Amino acid sequence: MARFVIRLDDICPTMDHEKFARARASFEAAGVRPLIGVVPDNRDPDLVIDTPDPDFWKMVxxxxxxxWGVSQHGYQHRIHTGDRGLLGISPRSEFAGRPFEVQRDDLEQGKKIMADQGIVAEIFMAPFHSYDRATLAALKSLGFTTVTDGYGLYPWRDGGLTFVPQLFESSANIGVGVYTMCLHTNNMTTEEIDALGRFVKSNAARIIGFDQASDRVWPAALIWPLGKSLKLALTAKRKLRPN
Ligand SMILES: [Zn+2]
Incomplete structure (x- = not known):
């Protein structure tokens, strides 16, 4: 049976507080523990919806x-390059295409901000789903253990990191595997958040925490051939609609 992880992107002090609170209430009522992607020092104007919440870090x-899983969602959520990175999803990146040292410095700055707020960042969530080999090497050198992204049906290990795959935004699945539903509460309507709440309530038994997902690792030999065909199919599909 398919299992789901819920991932909430773009969590920062200026996010849409009301929508996040509404979604949070549904998760708590259903006993579901999502993974949040916290932007350590947001500089992306698209993520400035409300005034900064002075209690943001207290909530995290x-x-x-x-x-709940807490991941580091980049550093400043800025677009530095037009590099699609290893996943080839979106032509913008905070990391891919930049030198290793520069990427490492930015990741380290972000990790420090998280640490100063009492959060040990070991999970990485790339802004725009874009990272390259240098990003992964930098993450490894900074003590990160897990990445939320990639093409596969089950989590796998590669180069000393665990990858928990993320294929669809919705609950689409083929009946087996671990699926990460990637959600941006800022961009959802109240109706969509309420529909999500109903999904969570009726599927609570199938929704696992990110920690439980990253424990279910399959041998890479089984994952990669499958992952490559999924990548081809999904990038073709994603190119049909604008990002
Ligand atoms: Zn983001």
Whole structure:
């Protein structure tokens, strides 16, 4: 049976607080623990929707304590290059295509901000799904263990990192595997958040925490051939609609 992980992108002090709170209430009522992607020092104007929440980091610590996954979503969520990275999804990146040292410095700055707020960042969520080999090497050297992204049906290990795949935004699946539903509460309507709440309530038994997902690792030999064909199929599909 397919299992789902819920991933919430673009979590920062200026996100849409009301929408996030609405989604959070549904997750808590259903006993579901999503993974949040926290932008350590947001500089992306697209993520400035509300005034900065002075209690933002307090909330992140509370979610961390409650067993939600907390990942580092880049550093400043800025677009530095037009590089699609290893996944080939979107022609913009905060990391891919930049020198290793520069990527490492930015990741380290972000990790420090998280640490100063009491959060140990070990999971990485790339802005725009874009990272390259240098990003992965930098993550490894900074003590990150896990990446949320990639083409596959089950989590796998590669180069000392665990990858938990992310294929669809929705609950689409083929009946087996671990699927990460990638959601941006800022861009969802209230109706969509309520529909998500109903999905979560009726599927709570199939929704696992990110920590449980990253424990289910399959041998890379089984994952890669499958991952490559999924990549071809999904990048073709994604190119049909604008990002
Ligand atoms: Zn993002």
């Amino acid at each position: 610590r509370a979610l961390d304590k409650a067993g």
